Amino acid sequence: MSSLVEVSGLTKYFPVQKSSLEAMLSRKKEFVRAVDTISFTIERREIFGLVGESGSGKTTTGRLLLRLIEPTSGEIRFHGDNIGELSPQSLRQFRRRAQMIFQDPTAALSPRMRIGPAIKHGLDIHQVGSAPERKKETLGMLERVGLAPPEAFYDKYPHQLSGGQRQRVVIGRAMILKPEFAVADEPVAMVDVSIRAQILDLMLSLKNELGLTYAFITHDLATANYFCNTIAIMYLGKIVEIGPRKDVFKSPRHPYTVALMSSIPIPDPRHKVERLIPRGEIPSPISPPPGCRFHPRCPYAQAVCSDREPQLEEIEPNHQVACFFPCT
């Protein structure tokens, strides 16, 4: 059986907006290379973590996976079908089977729409069942995501809920059509730490119930380690390391992954560790460094690193690293 999602050579460049004067002075068009020829597969029922800092291209990748934006080049196959070439009918089907859970529940919900109808909206659009059936289904979903009693919540507006409750609405809305695949873009970044695990546990139990596959986008390695099966580490539009969660966390091989890990504060005052904090910050994705994009900040960089671009290579089963001098 093929993988659920197969991504190959996926690239997205965004043109840089210039003032008309600048455009006249220079012919050269500039692009933000948000995602640059990345390939990976997502297996059925796994939680695939896309991890990186701001500007790494993880959110753009997530949006491409759902065809919310069109790629510059490369393709994405869902159940073997190229989602860029779907007929209008199949695209509609795809939209039903693949859903998005957004980061900011306040921005993702219309302030003027009551939460019951907001969740029900997908059922209405896809004309699932009769009107009373849809309402019943919605009440069931409200209860399922922990907003009980559902009748009391159905007519509430988003502003009457807490942040955590709003995120439950966003999750319920994504799940109401019983999708197979959901992209969750930082679903817990805006909620309190104490509530975060509640939301992740809800997502986990929905996954088991519906047989879901998640692409989970996060900047937070600790959350990724708690939640994901597979981890892909992104840096400046590239995947620099990818592998099973355990391998990536137990023995990170790319110097960037090592740096990320050693930067995380550990909630244990007895834990003392020598840190490897790279100097400087992520360079501009408009003109990324040549060769390995991490080389200007890498403590192990050598001449070859700025000359040639390292490709992902398998270093142990399923664990791939794009580095000429991987850490051991």
Place this chain on the structure above:
Amino acid sequence: MPPLLNVQELVVQYSTLRGEVKAVNDVSFSLETAATLGLVGESACGKSTLGFSILRIVPPPGRTVAGRIELQGVNLLNLPLEEMRRIRGSQVSMIFQDPMTSLNPLMRIRDHFIELFRTHDPSIKKEDALGRTAKLFDSLGIAGDRIEDYPHQFSGGMRQRVMIGLALALEPKLVIADEPTTSLDVIVEAQVLELLKLLKEKHRLTLVLITHNIGIVAEMTDRVAVMYAGQIVEIGPTGDMFGDPLHPYTKGLLESAPNVLHPEQSMRPIPGNPPDLVSPPTGCKFHPRCPKVFKPCPLREPLPISQGSRLVACHLYD
């Protein structure tokens, strides 16, 4: 010698259409020179309001309605406004959370510093102010030639370095840092925290670090105060608090913290949601979410009791 900072029975209230909200409700603590106190809790527990109240910059409709805030024995709440202005920056200062909204986008970075120096010392020459700024830049790890830049030309991490520089420019004794790295990526966060540690040692600063990040508390502080619904429920040395949390909320908060080294032992949720402060629960405000709730909890409010090195407000220890 009296402690550097002594806060007693502080109450800060916000008047809203729905009623009075006690964002800080009868809070007392003190802090010795060169100590770092971590102030932790969930959103809306009152930790930022407590920080603002020390500088007397609680945004309206908030008001400090009762209590004392003594800095080296002087009650800041009784000072005339002119005097308080002089103290801000030179004695107590603040590092704000969001450097983008805290810097003036129309002013060059150097002018932020010059304005600060001149406000506190109108006789200072421009060259002297510039010289001091250049020296500061050096200690902040910012290249000297960027002094002419505008805030938008700086990255998030660099802007936060500027904020730290502004807070430390007049060599205050006490610095309140309100989520100083929350808007930063993890590597830049680590860089900024390293800088803060370095400067703290060098200037023997006393630091109140407001954060929701338990990892940062473990790494940076020597004392912790855990806040819930406007009150300090437990306070004590960081090592003791992490080793053996007494209050069930402290325990819950620590166990909910993500730990990248031990994912299976971390991120246990605290059930329920933080309370609505307009109509908080009766008795102990944590009792509706508490796994150890028993008879007196909904009836009486627990008072802080001394337990070894710590103060804890919980009926389990009555």
